Amino acid sequence: MSKKNKSQANAMDDRMVAVEKEPNLFKAAFLALKNGDWAVKCSALWMGAGYLARKQYVKALIMTLYEVAMLAFIFVVGMPYLADFGTLGTVQLEYVFNMQTMKNEMNDYDNSFTILLFSVITFVAIVILFFSWLANLRAVHKLQKRAEAGKHINSFKEDVKSYLNEKFHITLLSLPVAGVVVFTVVPLIILIAVAFTNYDQQHMPPDSLFDWVGIENFTRLFTNGLTATFGYSFKTVLTWTLIWAFFATFSNYFLGIMLAKFLLNKKTKFPKFWRTIFVVTIAVPQFVTLLLIRNFLSDSGIVNSLFAQAGITDFLKDIGLVAEHLDYVPFLSSPGWAKVMVIIINIWVGVPYQMLVATGVLLNIPADMTESAKIDGANEWHSFWKITMPYMFAVTGPTLVTDFVRNINNFNVIYLLTQDVYVTTNQSLALSKAKEIDLLVTWLFRLTQENYNYKMASVIGIMVFIICAIFTLVAFRSLTKGDKERMFQ
Amino acid sequence: MKLKKFLALAMTGAMALSMTACGSGDKKDDAGNNTSNTGSDNTGSNTGSNTGSNTGNASGAKEEVTLTMWGAEEDQTMLREMADAFIEANKDAVDLTIQIGVQSESTAKDTILTDVETAADVYSFPNDQLNELVAAGALMAIPDEMGRADIEARNTSGSVAAATVDGKLYAYPRTADNGYFLFYNKEYLSEADVASWSTMLEKAAAAGKKVTMEMNSGWYTYGFFKAVGLDSTLAENGVDTLCDWNSTTNSVKGIDVAQAMLDICKHEGFIATEDAEFVTGIKDGSIIAGINGVWNANAAQEAWGDNYAATKLPTFSAAGSEHQMYSVTGCKLVGVNPHCKNVGWALKLADWITNEANQVKSFELRGNGPSNINAAASDAVQANIAIAAFAKQQQWAAVQTVGGNFWGATETFGQTLQDGNPEGTDLQTLLDNMVAGITAPVQ
Numbered sequence: 001m002s003k004k005n006k007s008q009a010n011a012m013d014d015r016m017v018a019v020e021k022e023p024n025l026f027k028a029a030f031l032a033l034k035n036g037d038w039a040v041k042c043s044a045l046w047m048g049a050g051y052l053a054r055k056q057y058v059k060a061l062i063m064t065l066y067e068v069a070m071l072a073f074i075f076v077v078g079m080p081y082l083a084d085f086g087t088l089g090t091v092q093l094e095y096v097f098n099m100q101t102m103k104n105e106m107n108d109y110d111n112s113f114t115i116l117l118f119s120v121i122t123f124v125a126i127v128i129l130f131f132s133w134l135a136n137l138r139a140v141h142k143l144q145k146r147a148e149a150g151k152h153i154n155s156f157k158e159d160v161k162s163y164l165n166e167k168f169h170i171t172l173l174s175l176p177v178a179g180v181v182v183f184t185v186v187p188l189i190i191l192i193a194v195a196f197t198n199y200d201q202q203h204m205p206p207d208s209l210f211d212w213v214g215i216e217n218f219t220r221l222f223t224n225g226l227t228a229t230f231g232y233s234f235k236t237v238l239t240w241t242l243i244w245a246f247f248a249t250f251s252n253y254f255l256g257i258m259l260a261k262f263l264l265n266k267k268t269k270f271p272k273f274w275r276t277i278f279v280v281t282i283a284v285p286q287f288v289t290l291l292l293i294r295n296f297l298s299d300s301g302i303v304n305s306l307f308a309q310a311g312i313t314d315f316l317k318d319i320g321l322v323a324e325h326l327d328y329v330p331f332l333s334s335p336g337w338a339k340v341m342v343i344i345i346n347i348w349v350g351v352p353y354q355m356l357v358a359t360g361v362l363l364n365i366p367a368d369m370t371e372s373a374k375i376d377g378a379n380e381w382h383s384f385w386k387i388t389m390p391y392m393f394a395v396t397g398p399t400l401v402t403d404f405v406r407n408i409n410n411f412n413v414i415y416l417l418t419q420d421v422y423v424t425t426n427q428s429l430a431l432s433k434a435k436e437i438d439l440l441v442t443w444l445f446r447l448t449q450e451n452y453n454y455k456m457a458s459v460i461g462i463m464v465f466i467i468c469a470i471f472t473l474v475a476f477r478s479l480t481k482g483d484k485e486r487m488f489q
Numbered sequence: 490m491k492l493k494k495f496l497a498l499a500m501t502g503a504m505a506l507s508m509t510a511c512g513s514g515d516k517k518d519d520a521g522n523n524t525s526n527t528g529s530d531n532t533g534s535n536t537g538s539n540t541g542s543n544t545g546n547a548s549g550a551k552e553e554v555t556l557t558m559w560g561a562e563e564d565q566t567m568l569r570e571m572a573d574a575f576i577e578a579n580k581d582a583v584d585l586t587i588q589i590g591v592q593s594e595s596t597a598k599d600t601i602l603t604d605v606e607t608a609a610d611v612y613s614f615p616n617d618q619l620n621e622l623v624a625a626g627a628l629m630a631i632p633d634e635m636g637r638a639d640i641e642a643r644n645t646s647g648s649v650a651a652a653t654v655d656g657k658l659y660a661y662p663r664t665a666d667n668g669y670f671l672f673y674n675k676e677y678l679s680e681a682d683v684a685s686w687s688t689m690l691e692k693a694a695a696a697g698k699k700v701t702m703e704m705n706s707g708w709y710t711y712g713f714f715k716a717v718g719l720d721s722t723l724a725e726n727g728v729d730t731l732c733d734w735n736s737t738t739n740s741v742k743g744i745d746v747a748q749a750m751l752d753i754c755k756h757e758g759f760i761a762t763e764d765a766e767f768v769t770g771i772k773d774g775s776i777i778a779g780i781n782g783v784w785n786a787n788a789a790q791e792a793w794g795d796n797y798a799a800t801k802l803p804t805f806s807a808a809g810s811e812h813q814m815y816s817v818t819g820c821k822l823v824g825v826n827p828h829c830k831n832v833g834w835a836l837k838l839a840d841w842i843t844n845e846a847n848q849v850k851s852f853e854l855r856g857n858g859p860s861n862i863n864a865a866a867s868d869a870v871q872a873n874i875a876i877a878a879f880a881k882q883q884q885w886a887a888v889q890t891v892g893g894n895f896w897g898a899t900e901t902f903g904q905t906l907q908d909g910n911p912e913g914t915d916l917q918t919l920l921d922n923m924v925a926g927i928t929a930p931v932q
Contacts, residue, residue, distance in 0.1 A: 097833075099632070204605075284675070431898065
């Protein structure tokens with residue numbers, strides 16, 4: 001695995017060097033405008049001109065159509081919305097019932113969200129057009145130089161062929177990039193924009209308009225008072241989110257490795273059978289398992305009646321783990337119990353994945369290392385901590401980081417196990433619709449789904465992003481310090 | 490190495506991005522629907538179909554109208570029959586198509602507010618969602634010329650009041666049974682026993698059984714405070730809530746009520762349950778009495794058979810005297826979405842679904858208590874045990890109108906009592922915190 005990575009990285013490095021030799025896009029476009037001939041300069045206005053001059057008729061047509069389509073979208077569809085972007089609309093919905101036609105006659109009202117959405121799409125379209133305009137200038141300038149040097153100029157067929165051969169990476173990447181722009185970049189910009197508006201239940205389109213409010217929502221997230229408790233709730237939820245992410249990640253990680261170790265041990269009987277058993281948990285859809293467990297563990301659920309019959313509930317009461325007046329164990333309904341339970345259940349749900357990953361890595365540990373350690377007198381325990389774990393860390397370090405980030409956003413386990421079951425007893429949390437057991441994402445989700453508080457949800461979404469970004473940066477920095485791979489060569 | 494690092498970073502970054510962005514991805518979808526709808530709304534209602542219907546009338550052809558209607562899953566067959574009858578009754582005037590979708594009434598508001606423009610044209614919901622639906626512009630005020638006076642005359646005044654905001658009638662009352670009362674098992678409890686919480690709890694504890702109600706819900710706990718004259722109402726702005734449940738000046742103080750509730754919660758004969766647990770409890774025999782509503786009448790009747798009984802709510806003891814517990818005057822309502830393209834026909838459909846004949850049908854098929862005065866007066870309705878109990882409770886019932894912050898705060902307060910106030914917090918502090926939460930401005 002490591003060797004392959006290396007050669008790939010090398011190849012990419014080479015490519016990088018090749019790219020760096022060219023001037024950057026802005027400079028190239030500027031040079032094209034300055035030094036290009038009339039056709040190149042013409043294509044600053046009409047993107048097809050440069051190709052037409054070199055007799056690339058199909059390309060000229062495509063670029064012309066592209067330019068017309070983009071400009072038409074920006075000016076015809078986008079501009080009316082963009083004009084309202086500053087106010088997010090001013091005309092409130094009104095309607096009168098017309099007895100004659102039996103229909104409601106509505107005024108030409110503004111929908112703040114549509115304005116925001118189309119403005120953002122138009123912005124993105126403008127940026128895309130701008131960069132393709134620059135790239136186009138560079139391309140036609142290059143074309144001009146080729147023509148002047150008497151080099152061969154590609155026909156359309158040859159161009160298409162090149163995208164299937166030496167430029168195949170562009171063909172491959174174009175769809176994912178378009179997907180990222182449409183499904184990630186645009187919604188993300190909208191999410192960020194909403195954080196600066198008052199989009200909530202009192203300002204819901206189409207009936208009402210929402211408006212820009214500056215950083216008011218961010219201030220609210222960090223202030224705390226008797227009637228505004230977002231500051232307190234954010235602190236509480238963030239703390240638990242980090243605790244959860246830590247325990248959920250490392251419990252799975254270590255137990256996964258140990259399980260893999262155990263299954264790889266020569267003394268273990270029927271390893272395949274055991275492995276299959278554990279992998280079955282992956283095969284069952286997670287939400288089914290989680291909802292079933294929630295029912296099993298509910299206050300009047302099957303586990304509680306078994307516990308009560310077996311006297312375990314009374315025992316737990318005696319040792320003070322269950323409050324005196326309860327006749328059930330509040331597995332998922334009291335803060336302490338619920339927090340421990342979700343971590344344990346998460347182990348059960350998540351360990352099989354980690355086991356599979358660890359099995360692969362463990363099989364890759366050079367046997368001579370462990371053998372020579374054995375000869376040097378190291379016992380199993382020593383060789384586990386001195387050889388296996390450092391090796392695991394070096395290879396799976398990056399996945400550990402992504403796991404941590406994934407757990408910060410681990411919506412399923414928490415939401416499915418505690419929704420409708422867990423009720424907070426803390427009024428400050430209740431006021432900002434949070435619960436002790438909430439992660440930032442589940443809080444965000446309920447804010448939007450149950451309270452339509454899109455503005456605060458967006459602010460929390462941005463916070464989640466910042467936290468994940470900072471964590472990822474810091475963790476990767478320390479992980480990639482020094483060349484650990486070489487250590488094991 | 491540098492590039493590799495960058496790649497790894499970019500990938501984790503993209504992962505975090507895609508995760509945080511998933512919420513807004515949904516929103517985008519909705520917005521897509523929005524825009525396509527506004528487009529067709531504007532052109533459709535202002536030009537297209539107007540001229541369409543005008544020319545249609547001139548040439549004598551029938552107008553084509555499509556309506557969508559949402560109702561509870563268990564009402565689907567009944568609604569289909571009613572809709573088909575409506576189509577039949579109007580077949581000379583209009584070519585109707587009615588699509589019926591499943592939407593649980595208890596979560597109707599959540600689905601509709603997510604995107605008002607794509608929500609159903611006609612939908613059924615409980616009256617405690619009325620204010621928020623009106624505030625979001627999801628309900629059409631019934632115009633006078635569409636027979637408002639008739640609706641107000643044929644339904645009980647309580648149900649009309651529950652459908653009215655600021656003097657405008659926003660929905661058609663469909664049932665008048667959405668309140669709570671007491672179910673009990675005659676095998677263990679007599680009518681005298683269930684008159685008060687204390688006797689009932691003692692008897693239940695002695696029999697090793699439980700009495701139940703939902704404590705962590707402001708809908709139910711309202712009944713304790715209202716009983717002594719403490720109230721929770723909607724503020725002037727129609728969004729926030731006013732509340733004096735922590736009163737120290739009332740003849741029975743807030744703390745006395747809280748103490749009474751806590752005593753009930755801590756009693757050996759009491760268990761707090763939610764709706765589903767209530768049904769489980771009466772089926773397995775552990776619960777012999779409970780506060781609940783008509784929607785569980787069939788379950789109780791099946792479980793208890795001849796011993797099935799229902800009556801008004803019990804009294805509770807606070808500040809040294811007994812107080813009759815209150816209930817809410819609740820109804821199921823049918824509303825019309827103003828964004829509907831054929832709102833006139835939608836209003837007529839809603840009117841049809843809730844007329845006398847269909848309320849009788851709804852009682853016969855689904856056991857719903859009619860809001861229609863004539864339908865409610867029928868012998869069959871009067872003989873229904875659950876509906877009779879509901880009716881008996883009505884002299885101690887009020888329409889509950891509260892703002893958005895009421896529910897979370899009362900839920901938390903109820904949960905604390907239900908847990909037996911484990912940290913021993915001063916009850917007045919609990920009340921003050923709850924009232925601070927209830928009355929906090931919605932933001």
